[in-house]
Amino acid sequence: MSPSTSLLEMVAPIEQDLLAMGEALAAELVTDDPAVAEMVAHLSRFQGKQLRASLLLLVGRASGNQAHEMPVVAAVVELIHLATLVHDDVLDGAEIRRQLPSINTAWDNQVAVLLGDWLYSRAFARSTGLTFPLASQILAHTTQAICVGEIRQALGRHRFDATPEEYERIALAKTGVLYGAAAELGVRYGREGQEELGGKMRLMGQDLGLAFQIADDLLDIEGEQAMVGKSVGTDIDDGKVTLPVLYAWRDADSNGRRAIEAAYLDPDCSDRRAALFVACDLDQGCRRARARADELIVRAQDRLLQLPSGEIRHSLERLLKFTLDRSS
């Protein structure tokens, strides 16, 4: 069973909601400016697994939330995710996204920064039009946290002596909080008195998001561009010290550490990723990072038990496991 088949099966219980989410998202990507429309058409082809929207809708259904605006809330979450993707590709200098040129490659950095801003503002405009202010409130604060996480990451380039805890704090902010917000909104949007369950699902979503980020960082180190569908090795090129490298650094002696630094910094190095595998026991670093992601998913599975058992919770359990098995 390929990951995409398994993904389709696991979202089967919310198929109608996902269709409505897709329509709401498409409606937000309509613009009467022809130049922006062309970029948005390109962008639409980046839409991937929509895991954040699926998480929101699955948690919503599992917790008995029947608010009719749920697909729109999920679409707003995906819009914010799209905005972060576009800016991330600028920041990382990534050239390929889902087998296509990134916006910064197909156009340029200027336009990509502005398109990201436009997507953020569309998301906020749509969320302020919703019946309940909870989505605007949670998502505005979530976006702030994402930015702080990304700033910390940008300022922490080439910091090989960062601790795994520091890495996780940043990964939680830049990726985990949006999953957490999706899960919390799934429970709480349009309802009163669900703060406690909402908080627990937020933590579950954060665990999932953090595991997802670790899996993403592993793909950047271990993946092949043709399989992953986006540029690989960009973290190393960009000076980002991700969890596998942090572990490898901690295990290395002083010669090994110098070799790791050289792989990141030597101006003459043409394949930094290959050099890093030679410099240290990166396979072992990857194994340890994968073990940590497994651990987070187990914790998220425990938290899921707060939801009623049944077909939808089963889908959520599969969604958690999917994060670890994904190859793109």
Added chain:
Amino acid sequence: MSPSTSLLEMVAPIEQDLLAMGEALAAELVTDDPAVAEMVAHLSRFQGKQLRASLLLLVGRASGNQAHEMPVVAAVVELIHLATLVHDDVLDGAEIRRQLPSINTAWDNQVAVLLGDWLYSRAFARSTGLTFPLASQILAHTTQAICVGEIRQALGRHRFDATPEEYERIALAKTGVLYGAAAELGVRYGREGQEELGGKMRLMGQDLGLAFQIADDLLDIEGEQAMVGKSVGTDIDDGKVTLPVLYAWRDADSNGRRAIEAAYLDPDCSDRRAALFVACDLDQGCRRARARADELIVRAQDRLLQLPSGEIRHSLERLLKFTLDRSS
């Protein structure tokens, strides 16, 4: 009387409101992340004339709006303006802002993109916490228009045959609409039944903002960095064809047009602005642009007559004239 003295006098009737606005803005710039705090401290020194906040507060007072959250609404408008400044400096590659290194110079482009995103998200977070959703709604749509205007501008680089109307459409979107939103919110925030006056003041603000943008473009062509306090000549370096150049292009013969193109595009040109003055009658282009700004301010003055006469309307009249006289 120096421009800054005259500015202080004209905002005297709203001195208390402006102080409250400044406090609200400072409160939004507090962060517990030390790295972000350092950037925000640097950014705070860019805070300039706060014309948008003054406009909102003056129009509010003149129209009898007594909503107690007005200073916070004005602070949110200034936050959005700060976000656009930070991203603009990235897009323009500007190195100096108010006699200080820009964020992209003092840190780097990555961090500046993220700080701009953070400022946008702070603005939206604060506006979603306001009592009335009008500010969030108007400002989310305004931000979208700003982005579309900036995208059009970015895609229109080196388009010498654009019409003055096309220039104005872009300038209205990237600058005019935020002034328009400030003036409209001044009338309407926290009150019902003020749509008509709000719409008229929005148009007044848009005229003012458009005139301000023309004046800004003139400073980039005619100003000296020491006086203006920010990099000058950056529009030309960045391929932006502003109103004075459009006029000069239309008046030039084919030799003159080739010389204008060379001033923008010749890779060996070390001072594009000086080359442009040699290439065409740019002084005449500047005169015509200044005349257009004057015309817009006269129209805005007419629109102001919808407000009750008195000290505050008089301040607004002076604010309009200030836009034309400013030297920084």
